[in-house]
Amino acid sequence: MGLLENRFQDNVVVAKLDKLIGWARSTSPWYFQFGLACCAIEMMATAASRHDLERLGMMPRSSPRQADVMIVAGTVTMKMALRVKKLYEQMADPKYVIAMGSCATSGGPYWQHGYHVLKGVDIVVPVDVYVPGCPPRPEALIEGLLKLQEKILEERPLTRKMA
Amino acid sequence: MSADQEKLIAELVEKGLAGDMEPINAIEDRVLRSKAKAALAKAKRAAKVAAASAPAEEKPAEEPPSDNPNQKFGKMIEDKFPGSLDADLNDTHIQLKPDNWFDIATWLKSEPALHFDSLQCQTGMDLGENILEARYNLHSMTHDHMIEIRIAVTRDKPNIPSIEQIWRIGDWFERETYDMFGFHFDGHRDHRRMLLPEDWEGYPLRKDYEVQETYHGIIVPKVKQGWE
Numbered sequence: 545m546g547l548l549e550n551r552f553q554d555n556v557v558v559a560k561l562d563k564l565i566g567w568a569r570s571t572s573p574w575y576f577q578f579g580l581a582c583c584a585i586e587m588m589a590t591a592a593s594r595h596d597l598e599r600l601g602m603m604p605r606s607s608p609r610q611a612d613v614m615i616v617a618g619t620v621t622m623k624m625a626l627r628v629k630k631l632y633e634q635m636a637d638p639k640y641v642i643a644m645g646s647c648a649t650s651g652g653p654y655w656q657h658g659y660h661v662l663k664g665v666d667i668v669v670p671v672d673v674y675v676p677g678c679p680p681r682p683e684a685l686i687e688g689l690l691k692l693q694e695k696i697l698e699e700r701p702l703t704r705k706m707a
Numbered sequence: 708m709s710a711d712q713e714k715l716i717a718e719l720v721e722k723g724l725a726g727d728m729e730p731i732n733a734i735e736d737r738v739l740r741s742k743a744k745a746a747l748a749k750a751k752r753a754a755k756v757a758a759a760s761a762p763a764e765e766k767p768a769e770e771p772p773s774d775n776p777n778q779k780f781g782k783m784i785e786d787k788f789p790g791s792l793d794a795d796l797n798d799t800h801i802q803l804k805p806d807n808w809f810d811i812a813t814w815l816k817s818e819p820a821l822h823f824d825s826l827q828c829q830t831g832m833d834l835g836e837n838i839l840e841a842r843y844n845l846h847s848m849t850h851d852h853m854i855e856i857r858i859a860v861t862r863d864k865p866n867i868p869s870i871e872q873i874w875r876i877g878d879w880f881e882r883e884t885y886d887m888f889g890f891h892f893d894g895h896r897d898h899r900r901m902l903l904p905e906d907w908e909g910y911p912l913r914k915d916y917e918v919q920e921t922y923h924g925i926i927v928p929k930v931k932q933g934w935e
Contacts, residue, residue, distance in 0.1 A: 622922045623904045625922075626923055660911070667925060667926070
């Protein structure tokens with residue numbers, strides 16, 4: 545740390561603000577309670593005491609305005625697609641999307657003949673992490689969430705991006 | 708298996724069917740003996756099936772007038788509302804014309820001898836060739852009998868009187884049938900789509916349904932490639 549090192553008392557930590565913000569965001573991504581089908585059951589199991597998402601700093605929020613992460617857990621129908629988009633737009637930046645399960649990633653079993661199913665939620669909102677499975681086990685979802693945390697940790701919100 | 712062996716087995720099976728098991732048991736070759744026994748078992752089973760099906764064919768001739776509810780109540784409907792039947796009576800359903808269906812339904816529920824107080828299911832069917840068919844499963848809690856009513860209409864004029872005010876459950880049943888098949892239930896007080904969005908085009912359970920290309924700007928890919 546160069547110049548600043550060993551100049552302060554022991555309980556003072558020195559860090560770049562840029563990294564610090566990324567660290568703070570990555571350790572408390574509150575997720576949007578948003579279950580659409582059977583994947584929602586696995587998401588609930590993940591949040592419940594056995595797998596306990598709160599140890600990763602994640603807690604479910606019922607309003608999109610308080611949430612950072614939207615876990616799209618389940619089949620997105622055409623009727624719901626418009627609402628998913630609307631809810632995503634209501635979330636405050638920075639916002640992230642996890643597509644949980646086959647249906648949300650690609651349409652799943654409705655891939656070919658489901659006239660009413662959106663073939664992947666990435667058609668309407670940008671997706672950060674895809675979690676495969678039908679439905680994914682809680683461990684798989686946690687893996688996905690850890691991947692998302694890694695991604696957020698690497699972000700440098702204050703650094704100007706080169707064109 | 709050689710032709711000789713086949714011939715031998717055929718003879719043995721014939722004897723076995725007649726009740727003589729001695730020659731089969733006397734065969735020394737184990738494989739041949741088991742083959743003969745298997746053939747005998749098969750022949751016995753075939754004989755049994757033939758025996759079971761034979762009397763069933765004779766049965767209907769001596770049967771008294773049917774007490775099948777679809778036959779019985781279909782006849783009552785025909786007596787009360789002449790000319791309302793669309794096809795001959797049969798055991799599975801009663802085929803009606805749509806014209807006075809509301810009056811018939813009211814009568815089916817109010818007539819004490821019938822008292823169909825429960826509409827268990829109402830759904831539709833696309834029979835192809837321009838014909839759509841609405842189906843009603845009725846049950847009486849007091850008499851514990853049930854019938855099935857079928858009403859066929861054409862695609863150009865899919866109008867059927869609504870029975871929503873007779874059986875209240877028919878409200879959502881008819882809305883769903885309208886949603887999926889495009890029937891029009893005349894007199895329904897809340898005639899909207901049930902599951903699909905209001906602005907959906909077409910009726911998905913019709914045989915000639917074609918998936919719309921876009922929905923509110925979302926492209927619906929028709930042919931998926933690379934996953935076959």
